[in-house]
Amino acid sequence: MRKTLKGLGLMLLVLSFVFVAACGNSNNSGSNNGNKGNEAAAGNGGAKAEKADILFWTPFSGADGEFMKKIVEKYNSSQDTYKVKLVIQPNGEYYKQLDVALSTGKERPDLAIMHVDQIPTYVNKGALQPMDDMAKAAGVNKADYVAAPVDYETIDGKWYGVPLDIHPLVMYYNKDLFEKAGITAPPATRAEFDAAVEKLTDKAKGVYGYVLPTLWPQQFIFPTLVWQNGGDLWNGTDVAYNSPEAVEMVKYMRSLVEKGISPGDVQQDGENTLFLQGKNAIQFNGPWMKGQFDEAGLNYGVAPVPQLGKAKQAVFGGSHNFVMPKDVTDANVIKGAGDFLKYVSTNSMDWAASGQALASKPMLESAEFKALEMQSNVAKSFDYVQFAPNVLNWAQISEPIWGELSSALLGKKDPQKAMDDAVAKSRQAMKK
The missing domain is CATH 3.40.190.10 (Periplasmic binding protein-like II)
Structure with missing residues (x-):
């Protein structure tokens, strides 16, 4: 899967x-x-x-x-x-x-x-x-x-x-790191999440509170955050992921790198590798990761993704x-x-x-x-x-998001510019 x-x-x-x-x-x-x-x-x-x-x-x-x-x-x-x-x-x-x-x-x-x-x-x-x-x-x-x-x-x-x-997207967390940081429960709000990841970060030991993926599984993370912030991917007639609500969440994710909560150049599966090594305290991913974490013998917990947006609780799922x-x-x-x-x-x-x-x-x-x-x-x-917008050929229409989003999260492109470019490419794809 x-x-x-x-x-x-x-x-x-x-x-x-x-x-x-x-x-x-x-x-x-x-x-x-x-x-x-x-x-x-x-x-x-x-x-x-x-x-x-x-x-x-x-x-x-x-x-x-x-x-x-x-x-x-x-x-x-x-x-x-x-x-x-x-x-x-x-x-x-x-x-x-x-x-x-x-x-x-x-x-x-x-x-x-x-x-x-x-x-x-x-x-x-x-x-x-x-x-x-x-x-x-x-x-x-x-x-x-x-x-x-x-x-x-x-x-x-x-x-x-x-x-x-x-x-759906879920939150995995390292119970040992949480206990060491004195955190007794998984975060459920942005305030709790921000406080937790700051406590969990220990740069001297190479331990991060949350390692931000720049590629997969952003296909689950980005929609979740957009919806939580009151935005949408599709407004009923057109793609809408360059809205202020969506761009704000791209900036928020990038800010975790700028604050030192996450390393800045995370390659594919880098966040998972660090989680398996006990150097990433929190990971957003899917239920399919359970077998891998069990096999590795990790002392981990699972909780719903906290509400990081300002509007409502929401989560992307399949x-x-x-x-x-x-x-x-x-x-x-x-x-x-x-x-x-x-x-x-x-x-x-x-x-x-x-x-x-x-x-x-x-x-x-x-x-x-x-x-x-x-x-x-x-x-x-x-x-x-x-779930994904109920739009025919949505996978092909939305494909431009991921490359542009990665550029923004890596600090290579302004978030608004990246999302505007993604929208332009998606509109072009719809004309074909």
């Missing part, structure tokens, strides 16, 4: 969110729900559903793939009517492979994972079918999912994706969703896909164990999920999570 988002120039979570740890007791409940799903798929007449295979594509080619594999295996063993065949495509090539499969029909999946911000573009292509009828027949209800992704992927009144997770290609017409395959999604809605603790915060409300409200410290902390931001 992390590589995919980097390639897309966004996020943009996602995730994942990538997205990563402990496994829930889902085997027994999975078997019960799977059988109930088959009864529903059989219809009101009670006729036994016909057997079907469901080809399921995901981009989970990292460590997270094993967690999804467990869910599929448990579902398949919970009933004998449907068999989900999991295919993991290379992460960085996922959408290219998917485009080929959808256009040629060769080895086309019956069910696929898609990032939420991709769904409007694929709907516009005519590549996806609404999930409403399938969901209704399977007992999969919109109300059982966090509203943000459901609202985003409901287009012209039709529901095109069923959420699996949400992977979301993995189940979608169904338009050309899937076999009634038994559709019933089987619905049965699988019904199962996942209450049997996805294995996915939470990968580090992801689940989008299913029954799972979020379960004691098993609440016992996961990191994931439950990530879920605290779901009420104010936002």
Whole structure:
């Protein structure tokens, strides 16, 4: 996921969110729900559903793939009517492979994972079918999912994706450095953040309170700060990231370098390297980093990103969703896909164990999920999570932001000039 988002120039979570740890007791409940799903798929007449295979594509080619594999295996063993065949495509090539499969029909999946911000573009292509009828027949209800992704992927009144997770930007912090500095709780406001990073910085030892990334994951950080400051990336008709609200946050980030809180020339992943070395006290990144930090044996905590802007709390996020290609017409395959999604809605603790915060409300409200410290902390931001603007080809339109932003953060270009140039390039891209 992390590589995919980097390639897309966004996020943009996602995730994942990538997205990563402990496994829930889902085997027994999975078997019960799977059988109930088959009864529903059989219809009101009670006729036994016909057997079907469901080809399921995901981009989970990292460590997270094993967690999804467990869910599929448990579902398949919970009933004998449907068999989900999991295919993991290379992460960085996922959408290219998917485009080929959808256009040629060769080895086309019956069910696929898609990032939420991709769904409007694929709907516009005519590549996806609404999930409403399938969901209704399977007992999969919109109300059982966090509203943000459901609202985003409901287009012209039709529901095109069923959420699996949400992977927002989060704050990681080094507990040992916090304790040494006498900081007892993670910062939640700009005042608390500014005070904390100043205390945490020890230049003599090469320790920084917050190391400012100049490249990835700014695709998550920059939108978060713009929204928090009352700005936006898209104003409804045009790109808007050269607004006073956006430029102010670019200046704020650069000021952390000027104050000595952060080194000035941070290369790709430099902030993460220093975090792993215990020389960066705070890092903003996604849930997908959990596995790496656990493996390194870091004593770290996770908390929502503090509100650094002046207007409101907000955070940029991504979301993995189940979608169904338009050309899937076999009634038994559709019933089987619905049965699988019904199962996942209450049997996805294995996915939470990968580090992801689940989008299913029954799972979020379960004691098993609440016992996961990191994931439950990530879920605290779901009420104010936002996704990329719901604009066709947004990744291509917004691509100029990242190079211009990097120049500003490195002190090579005035922030206002950098954002003006990014807007000009984006407007040019929209004309092509």
